[in-house]
Amino acid sequence: MAKILIVDDERAIRNTLREILEYEDYLVEDVDNGIDGLELIKNKDFDLVLCDIKMNKMDGMEVLGEGLALKPDLPFIMISGHGTIETAVEASKKGAYDFISKPPDLNRLLITVRNALERGNLVTETKVLKRKVSKVREILGNSPAIGKIKDTISRVAPTDARVLVTGANGSGKELVARWLHEKSNRSNAPLIEVNCAAIPSELIESELFGHEKGSFTSAVKQRIGKFEQATGGTLFLDEIGDMSHSAQAKVLRALQENKITRVGGEKEIEVDVRVIAATNKDLLKEIENGNFRMDLYHRLSVILIHVPPLTERKDDIPIIAQSFCEEICNEYGMPVKKFSDGAIEALKSLPWTGNIRELRNMVERLIILSDKVITEGDVRTFANPSGPETPVTFNGSPSHSSPQLQTPNFDQFASFQEYKDNAEKEYIKYKLEKNNWNVSKTADDIDIQRSHLYSKIEKYGLKRTSE
Secondary structure (H helix, E strand, O other), rough: OOOOEEOOOOHHHHHHHHHHHOOOOOOEEEEEEEHHHHHHHHHHOOOEEEEEOOOOOHHHHHHHHHHHHOOOOOOOOEEEEOOOOOHHHHHHHHOEEEEOOOOOOOHHHHHHHHHHHHHHHHHHHHHHHHHHHHHOOOOOOOOOHHHHHHHHHHHHOOOOEEEEEEEEOOOOOHHHHHHHHOOOOOOOOOOEEOOOOOOHHHHHHHHHHEOOOOOOOOOOOEOOOOOHOOOEEEEEEHHHHHHHHHHHHHHHHHHHHHHOOOOOOOEEEEEEEEEEEOOOOOOOOHOOOOOOOHHHHHOOEEEEEEEOOOHOOHHHHHHHHHHHHHHHHHHHHOOOOOOOOOHHHHHHHHOOOOOOHHHHHHHHHHHHHHHOEEEEHHHHHHHOOOOOOOOOOOOOOOOOOOOOOOOOHHOOOOOOHHHHHHHHHHHHHHHHHOOOOOOOHHHHHHOOOHHHHHHHHHHOOOOOOOO
């Protein structure tokens, strides 16, 4: 049941509001001055405050300002017998949810109270959900390299120093950036991420700096760029090595002057942003090849953090794999599975070209396809289930007992399309055999229509081998 506080120096108004609100099953407290009202706001939890503007001892606008300083999410509805547009605008600017004139209209009062309470609930729920969604995964591992990264983050995060994170795809560069933000003084402000490789070069400037309406053909309205969105917080520029020269020049200027100009605009806009960049490229080589600006590199690389590939810290694989296992099992609502010692050793012997990202996918596959304890045989069987029939051992030598994928002979394919067709054929063949040639089940399994699957079977001449 919602609790409402009434702050008004007119007894008749307080009694009327209390009677109306209690009839609607709200819990109501009232006081006749702002000082007592603030004391109650400080010591009790209210869902809404109805506050008069003109009062003795303390003006209602002061109560509004100090009340929101104590409880920023507490909705205030301001009431006044001298209601003007100017007063309503001033109240809104100071954070009031709404403004009602005296004597209050019953229906409008109740609707406004209900809407304000619903908004308060939504704000609370949104904050809870944001905390759940934005919970940053721990950087797992006890290797010296990971210890050095954690120590660097602890030292650097509280400062505004720019950081350049390097490492292979899937190694965890984004996680390092998130922890730099999480441990910084900007953690309450947004972390805005931009994948420079995923945005076409002709759109990257609009994405970063925004654009004005009519600045180009499809600019039908003004757009706020990522630099402005990240003001007060952190801007994470992922795959910075793929940024166009034109965008590099503008980013350099933004870092030098803390000012940006929207595409098609003339006004300079001040921004307060900490920039963290990441790349899987050797930027020094990119500079030599003329693909990256040296001055921008030196602006970004105040602090350098290198995230090593998983193959250089294989002793971290057990703790990472078990953490992923617990996380995925909880997501699926199933009992947490365990890895046998043999399974861990088998995981450690894999090449891990996809690093942490590949390991997570592997663990998810093993959870789905294995029993309560994931064994060495499971790892060898499901390490790469869509590979060719001739298996290899984990050290690369041929084997007839461990079905891991060999690297295909790419020279046998005359074109990319031929390679794709071959991969599709082998994948469908594997799925059909796994499902005992049940076409309906296989179609559901690979998420295509049954008629489409029949067409693929006919196209590739797939036939069930007689037993």
